[in-house]
Amino acid sequence: MDFLFITQQTLSATIGVNTIIFALAAIGLNMHFGYTGLLNFGQAGFLAIGAYSVAVPVISFGLPLWMAFLIGIFNSVIFALLLGVPTLRLRADYLAIVTIAAAEIVRQIARSATFNSTLGGSDGITGKFGADFFALNPFKSGIDTPILRFNANDLWVVITGWSLVAFIVFIMWVMVNSPWGRLMRAIREDEDAVRSLGKNVYLYKMQSLIIGGVIGTCGGFVYALSRQSVQPDNYGTALTFFAYTVLILGGAARVFSPVIGAMIFWFLIVFIEQVLRQGVSNNLIPDWLIGANQVSQIRFMLMGLGLMLLMIYRPQGIFGDRKELALDAKA
């Protein structure tokens, strides 16, 4: 077993590009679900909109990248309004149904043959749409140390990505600790009570949906840029539920929990995968038990087992307060 290689792979993943993407997706969900109580099951849709908004304007319409970012944020706001206007006046479950369907609609439109020429159909879009971004990369070479390894482009994505995460977490922290954040948490507890105090609940829920959605869209930007390609099937419902996993791992309604949750999520996935792979290739794990091509499925099984244990022994997540969670049952 090459433990150094396992360590290098695991640590690089823990602070890597995927962690940034999932952290951003989960920060958005934390705004929706953790702070406002909105059940958004379509976060993948917001990421897809981010990814396609970066790729399509540059590749298909030849616009500069900075304009593509603005288009992405604009599209994300429109998507949030489309989801919110019909559902936010209704009970919470309607939003859940509409969002899960809307995210699938986005994915199906993206992979449809009709828009093959602009959206790339089921193959998606691959091309140098991130050229403007990577032109700014000050790193001529990546880093290759025994414990961390990134190539030059990934290093640039990781550094800008974590700066973006830090900025968004800071803004979130300021907002949730303001009277605005208090109002959001109150809506999560009981929106009729908040209405009775003269607050326009509908407006605030819409703000939450837009903000959380735009943060998710930023995750989509990172997703597309880091790979220089957009594949529609990466933005299926699994992405949304992994983002929920990340959020619940960290503990909902805590500012840092999506970030730590994403780190733990990717640490575990890559660590389990590398250990299994090394075990299989060194014949430490017999072939009849796990074959080399079963590893990537089995890592998710073990991940699921870990989550079940977490829910049983620490339902509040890493950062949550068990007493606070228990209050719900009393209500």
Add this chain to the structure above:
Amino acid sequence: MQRHSGSGSDFVEVTAQTPGSAKPDPILIADHITRTFGGLTAVNVAHLEIQRGSITALIGPNGAGKTTFFNLLTGYDSPNSGSWSFNEIALNGIPSHKVARLGMVRTFQLTKALYRLTVLENMALGARGQKGESLFTSLFPWLWRAQEKEITEKALSILTNFKLIEKKDDFAAALSGGQRKLLEMARALMVEPEMVMLDEPMAGVNPALKQSLLEHIKDLRNEGKTVLFVEHDMDMVREISDWVVVMAQGEVIAEGTPTSVMKNEQVIEAYLGAHHDVDLSAEGKK
């Protein structure tokens, strides 16, 4: 109409004790309000006026439509027909949060304390016109800190008055049922309402807390606020209300002072049935 002056209960002497009677200075006027659920007419109120600065009780047997009527008046439900006004402002189609902003604030039959907010946060939420509640100003704490401090001070003074001050940093879920009722009422006061609508304020409250709740309701009247409350506890109704409105099967069947209403034939009938003092057994029929 002569403007009524003086506090509280003086209007009683000049008001007819009939359903839908005119009050000298009504704050709330409702006309022909109906609400049906399928074939059931839950509310059918021809005319009702609530006197400004009074404590009015709304009583009636279960299923009389009291809470539905409350929901209609406060914008939580919309009637099939009818019009109503508060301070001469028509409230048809006005959403509930705007009704609250106009100065008519309600509480709920099933207490709606915000459980995972602290008692103090519950209170602070009630304050009006908070700069920090706007999306953009919330990002700049120096713009709302001073106001937040004022709000906290006001909340603390109301909490002291309601004897909840020791609980200020506890989650609202940690309070007892009665304390939650107190908190809900205290929170409603943070909105600085002109009229407070209390839906069964005494339900599930122990006798010791009951007395203090009663005092708080009387204080509201002394401060010039109007109180309309739904209640089943007749002792409470008799003790604090200036005026009683009785509903049965969605209609207002009687109005008047507590003593006169409780002697009213129709009211007794509505509560106990028309033949409550008739022996219906075979022997009685002989």
